[in-house]
Amino acid sequence: MSKIFIDACKGKKTPYTPVWMMRQAGRYLPEYMEVRAQAGDFLSLCKDPEKACAVSLQPVDIVGVDAAIMFSDILVVPLEMGMELKFVKGEGPVFPHPVTCMEDLDKLDIEKGAKNLQYVYDTIKLIRGKLAADKALIGFCGAPWTLATYMIEGQGTKTYAKVKKLIYTNPEFMHALLKKVTQTLKLYLANQIKSGADVVMIFDSWAAALEESAYFEFSWNYIKELVGFIKSNYPDNPIIVFPKGISGYLDKIDGDFDVFGVDWSTPIELAKEKLGSKYILQGNMEPTRLYSKKAIDEGVDKIIKVMKNERHVFNLGHGILPDVPVENAKYFIKTVQEKTKNL
Amino acid sequence: MSKIFIDACKGKKTPYTPVWMMRQAGRYLPEYMEVRAQAGDFLSLCKDPEKACAVSLQPVDIVGVDAAIMFSDILVVPLEMGMELKFVKGEGPVFPHPVTCMEDLDKLDIEKGAKNLQYVYDTIKLIRGKLAADKALIGFCGAPWTLATYMIEGQGTKTYAKVKKLIYTNPEFMHALLKKVTQTLKLYLANQIKSGADVVMIFDSWAAALEESAYFEFSWNYIKELVGFIKSNYPDNPIIVFPKGISGYLDKIDGDFDVFGVDWSTPIELAKEKLGSKYILQGNMEPTRLYSKKAIDEGVDKIIKVMKNERHVFNLGHGILPDVPVENAKYFIKTVQEKTKNL
Numbered sequence: 001m002s003k004i005f006i007d008a009c010k011g012k013k014t015p016y017t018p019v020w021m022m023r024q025a026g027r028y029l030p031e032y033m034e035v036r037a038q039a040g041d042f043l044s045l046c047k048d049p050e051k052a053c054a055v056s057l058q059p060v061d062i063v064g065v066d067a068a069i070m071f072s073d074i075l076v077v078p079l080e081m082g083m084e085l086k087f088v089k090g091e092g093p094v095f096p097h098p099v100t101c102m103e104d105l106d107k108l109d110i111e112k113g114a115k116n117l118q119y120v121y122d123t124i125k126l127i128r129g130k131l132a133a134d135k136a137l138i139g140f141c142g143a144p145w146t147l148a149t150y151m152i153e154g155q156g157t158k159t160y161a162k163v164k165k166l167i168y169t170n171p172e173f174m175h176a177l178l179k180k181v182t183q184t185l186k187l188y189l190a191n192q193i194k195s196g197a198d199v200v201m202i203f204d205s206w207a208a209a210l211e212e213s214a215y216f217e218f219s220w221n222y223i224k225e226l227v228g229f230i231k232s233n234y235p236d237n238p239i240i241v242f243p244k245g246i247s248g249y250l251d252k253i254d255g256d257f258d259v260f261g262v263d264w265s266t267p268i269e270l271a272k273e274k275l276g277s278k279y280i281l282q283g284n285m286e287p288t289r290l291y292s293k294k295a296i297d298e299g300v301d302k303i304i305k306v307m308k309n310e311r312h313v314f315n316l317g318h319g320i321l322p323d324v325p326v327e328n329a330k331y332f333i334k335t336v337q338e339k340t341k342n343l
Numbered sequence: 344m345s346k347i348f349i350d351a352c353k354g355k356k357t358p359y360t361p362v363w364m365m366r367q368a369g370r371y372l373p374e375y376m377e378v379r380a381q382a383g384d385f386l387s388l389c390k391d392p393e394k395a396c397a398v399s400l401q402p403v404d405i406v407g408v409d410a411a412i413m414f415s416d417i418l419v420v421p422l423e424m425g426m427e428l429k430f431v432k433g434e435g436p437v438f439p440h441p442v443t444c445m446e447d448l449d450k451l452d453i454e455k456g457a458k459n460l461q462y463v464y465d466t467i468k469l470i471r472g473k474l475a476a477d478k479a480l481i482g483f484c485g486a487p488w489t490l491a492t493y494m495i496e497g498q499g500t501k502t503y504a505k506v507k508k509l510i511y512t513n514p515e516f517m518h519a520l521l522k523k524v525t526q527t528l529k530l531y532l533a534n535q536i537k538s539g540a541d542v543v544m545i546f547d548s549w550a551a552a553l554e555e556s557a558y559f560e561f562s563w564n565y566i567k568e569l570v571g572f573i574k575s576n577y578p579d580n581p582i583i584v585f586p587k588g589i590s591g592y593l594d595k596i597d598g599d600f601d602v603f604g605v606d607w608s609t610p611i612e613l614a615k616e617k618l619g620s621k622y623i624l625q626g627n628m629e630p631t632r633l634y635s636k637k638a639i640d641e642g643v644d645k646i647i648k649v650m651k652n653e654r655h656v657f658n659l660g661h662g663i664l665p666d667v668p669v670e671n672a673k674y675f676i677k678t679v680q681e682k683t684k685n686l
Contacts, residue, residue, distance in 0.1 A: 161664055164631035168638040208588075211629040211660075212610045213645070245551075248590035248609050266591050267555050286554040288507035295511040302556070317554075321504055 005067040005136035006198055008313050009238035009259050011280055017309045017340035018066035019333055020138075023319030024059035025071045028326060031058050042087045043079075046072050047119045053126035060135055062326070064333045067136040067199075070124050070192075074142030074203055078151050081113035081184055091155070098154030098162075099177060108180055114187035121195040128196030139197030141188055143204035143243070144181045144226070145219030151177065160209045167210075167218055174218060182222045186229045193234050200230065201240035201261070208245025215246060224255040231256040240282060244318070250274035264317025268306045276311060284317035285332070290324040296332050300339055309343035348410040348479035349541055351656050352581035352602050354623055360652045360683035361409035362676055363481075366662030367402035368414045371669060374401050385430045386422075389415050390462045396469035403478055405669070407676045410479040410542075413467050413535075417485030417546055421494050424456035424527055434498070441497035441505075442520060451523055457530035464538040471539030482540030484531055486547035486586070487524045487569070488562030494520065503552045510553075510561055517561060525565045529572045536577045543573065544583035544604070551588025558589065567598040574599040583625060587661070593617035607660025611649045619654060627660035628675070633667040639675050643682055652686035 005018040026032055032055050039045035045052060052071040059065050075093050079085040086094045099105055127137055142150075152163040152174075167174050189200045202223055210218060220243070227239050242261030243253075251274045253260070262271040262283035271281055285303060289295040303314070314336045320329060348361040369375055375398050382388035388395060395414040402408050418436050422428040429437045442448055470480055485493075495506040495517075510517050532543045545566055553561060563586070570582050585604030586596075594617045596603070605614040605626035614624055628646060632638040646657070657679045663672060 159631075159664060161631065161666065164629075165634045168632055168635045208608060211607050214629070245588070245608070248613050264554050265551060265588070270591050286507075286557070288502075288504065289511055291508045292511045321502060323504065 001133040003134055003136045003198065005313065006238060009199055009240070009280055011311055014309065015341065016337050016343075017304075017307070017312050017314045018136075019314035019336040020065040020067045020069065021059070021063075021316050021320045021329065021332075022069075024063065024065055024069065024329075025055045026320060027322035028320055028324045028329060029058055029062065030326070031055075031062065042073070043085070046076055049119055049122035049126050052119075052123040053130065056123070056127050057130060060131065063329050064337070066337075067138050068127055068131055069138040069140065069201075070120065070127060070197070072120050072123065072140070074140070074147060074205075075150060076117060076120065077113060077141060077181070077184060077188060078108075078147055080116035081108040081110070081181075083108070083151060093150070094155045095151060096154070099151045102173070102176075105173075105177055105180065110180060110184045110187070113184045114191060117188055117191070120188075121191050124192055124195040124197055136198045137196060138199050138201055138240075139189065139192035139195075140201040140203060141185050141192075143202050143207070143219060143241075144178045144185060144222040145210070146204050146206045147181050147185075148174065148177050149206050149209065151181075160206070164209070167214060171217075178218065178222050182226055185226055189226070189230050190233060193230070193237050197237070199238040199240060199259075201242060202226065202257075204241070204243040207243035212249045212252075215243075215249075216252070219243070220253070220255075227255050227257040238280075242282075247271075254278075259313060261315070262317065266317075268303055272306055280311045280313060281307065282313040282315050285315070287316040287318050287320055287324075290316075290320060290328045290332055293328060293331055296328065296335060300332070300335050304339055304343070309340040314340070344476040346477055346479045346541065348656065349581060352542055352583070352623055354654055357652070358684065359680050359686075360647075360650070360655050360657045361479075362657035362679040363408040363410045363412065364402070364406075364659050364663045364672065364675075365412075367406065367408055367412065367672075368398045369663060370665035371663055371667045371672060372398075372401055372405065373669070374398075374405065385416070386428070389419055392462055392465035392469050395462075395466040396473065399466070399470050400473060403474065406672050407680070409680075410481050411470055411474055412481040412483065412544075413463065413470060413540065415463050415466065415483070417483070417490060417548075418493060419460060419463065420456060420484060420524070420527060420531060421451075421490055423459035424451040424453070424524075426451070426494065436493070437498045438494060439497070442494045445516070445519075448516075448520055448523065453523060453527045453530070456527045457534060460531055460534070463531075464534050467535055467538040467540055479541045480539060481542050481544055481583075482532065482535035482538075483544040483546060484528050484535075486545050486550070486562060486584075487521045487528060487565040488553070489547050489549045490524050490528075491517065491520050492549050492552065494524075503549070507552070510557060514560075521561065521565050525569055528569055532569070532573050533576060536573070536580050540580070542581040542583060542602075544585060545569065545600075547584070547586040550586035555592045555595075558586075558592075559595070562586070563596070563598075570598050570600040585625075590614075597621075602656060604658070605660065609660075611646055615649055623654045623656060624650065625656040626658050628658070630659040630661050630663055630667075633659075633663060633671045633675055636671060636674055639671065639678060643675070643678050647682055647686070652683040657683070
């Protein structure tokens with residue numbers, strides 16, 4: 001059975017523009033909160049394939065999105081490579097012992113990392129078994145740069161002072177770390193696809209931490225290597241990249257991926273002009289528009305005016321916020337599916 | 344006596360490109376830490392003209408910058424309009440009672456706000472009296488949007504969920520707040536100029552929180568109103584604007600200001616292409632390059648290659664970080680002044 005989401009990722013004409021939301025399996029859904037409470041904490045939910053499968057399917061069943069994304073977190077990769085990881089309430093994820101020297105780096109294990117992530121592969125298999133045949137399943141990982149930044153900083157940061165001091169004073173060390181993370185991610189994404197992911201997405205959430213020249217050296221080059229590897233081994237599985245906040249140099253982006261995720265801060269006209277002929281675009285509705293149905297209508301219309309129903313996957317330009325009413329999320333999905341019909 | 348900094352802001356040819364640093368009167372200087380310790384806390388330092396004058400002059404004397412910027416904080420404006428403000432160690436500034444309703448808004452006082460800021464005007468007068476005649480003095484304020492966001496959110500935020508919910512569900516209220524803040528800022532900047540500021544700078548630190556259409560409606564329109572007012576009353580005083588992180592729509596920026604501050608995330612080539620013929624550009628060295636002299640050399644060369652010594656004021660693309668060695672800050676300033684000579 002043909003999947004409208006996959007067709008759109010490959011540039012085929014579809015009956016309407018498929019739509020999903022980043023963080024669609026998340027805290028705005030009471031059903032998610034219920035399963036999460038049963039799991040105990042966030043990390044236990046990630047490691048429990050049955051429960052992770054259940055929450056991954058919720059937005060498909062409740063909100064009506066065209067694709068499921070496996071429930072997990074980008075930081076399970078450094079965790080399984082050998083780093084202790086804690087999710088501290090109100091503070092977010094913390095690596096209590098960040099990478100500081102070659103000895104720390106040597107302890108990180110590529111093969112073991114990819115193998116220990118079996119619970120993710122099991123989650124994918126479970127979702128695949130239960131997901132309707134016309135819906136797509138998205139796997140994902142963090143970009144090497146974003147993961148390496150967490151591993152160096154140990155936690156969220158406003159200034160990125162530690163990792164940026166490193167790139168300007170000891171770039172060799174940073175490259176050694178990035179290479180190791182990239183190797184692990186190759187195995188990780190390959191295993192996700194082998195387990196049943198139709199498409200994989202690479203989240204470079206901290207892309208905007210770097211100036212242009214540093215971005216290409218420390219992030220984009222590794223993403224290109226990763227997508228090149230996946231594309232050459234799994235040419236039929238579309239790849240989505242999402243480097244957040246780099247609208248100043250979109251024209252320099254290239255590589256063997258299929259879909260470019262446009263964050264809400266990048267005007268969709270600009271993304272179309274710079275990348276729309278080379279890549280399918282995904283995005284880029286401002287997520288806080290979901291607070292108001294009027295703002296949803298205006299936001300959807302604005303994007304449709306530019307993208308029509310051509311070479312586009314509808315999405316938010318960032319994750320849905322926890323206090324968005326479920327009713328508004330449903331309204332957003334239905335509005336997109338109806339307004340893009342027969343365009 | 345002619346001021347090289349002012350000449351550059353007006354587009355005149357100067358013997359070298361003048362240079363200063365955002366947060367140049369700051370924690371990387373031991374001499375600053377000493378005065379701050381004497382003052383007690385951050386806010387007491389802002390309110391003490393003698394001490395604020397002393398730290399404003401330090402980077403001129405110690406680091407050799409071409410302009411002093413008055414030591415203060417953008418949040419003294421909402422404070423003096425009637426809001427309680429606390430600087431909590433490790434958490435940054437907090438308004439314990441953020442603006443939530445019309446009643447809160449009605450309590451804010453424009454005239455009293457501008458009048459209560461006398462300590463800022465006194466600081467400027469003191470600096471003016473002590474600053475060398477060939478150095479410029481920069482006054483500043485936060486942009487209406489950035490200030491209003493703090494006043495609504497109550498503190499720093501990652502998601503801007505409160506203020507963005509407001510703009511999409513109750514835009515009239517947000518506009519009422521923005522109008523009131525803008526009125527206060529008109530008086531505030533006018534008083535700064537009357538007290539001796541040669542140039543004023545408007546910091547829109549949270550510009551990147553908004554999508555393009557919302558940015559123009561809720562931020563840029565008010566900046567334009569503010570710069571229009573100042574320019575018509577004080578045509579000889581250059582105005583610098585610094586909307587951080589809006590590289591996706593630089594071509595839509597207009598208004599009656601003189602200098603556009605380019606943050607480090609915006610490629611300087613892009614800023615030059617979109618705005619360089621209409622405005623003088625300021626910036627945009629990546630501040631973390633100051634961790635390494637080699638990175639300083641490369642960063643300065645990269646910018647000089649684009650800007651030569653024409654229609655440009657050198658600066659960091661964001662504030663200097665507290666752990667930058669003073670020696671490196673001096674090296675940056677000297678490098679710019681020497682490399683741009685006779686270009």
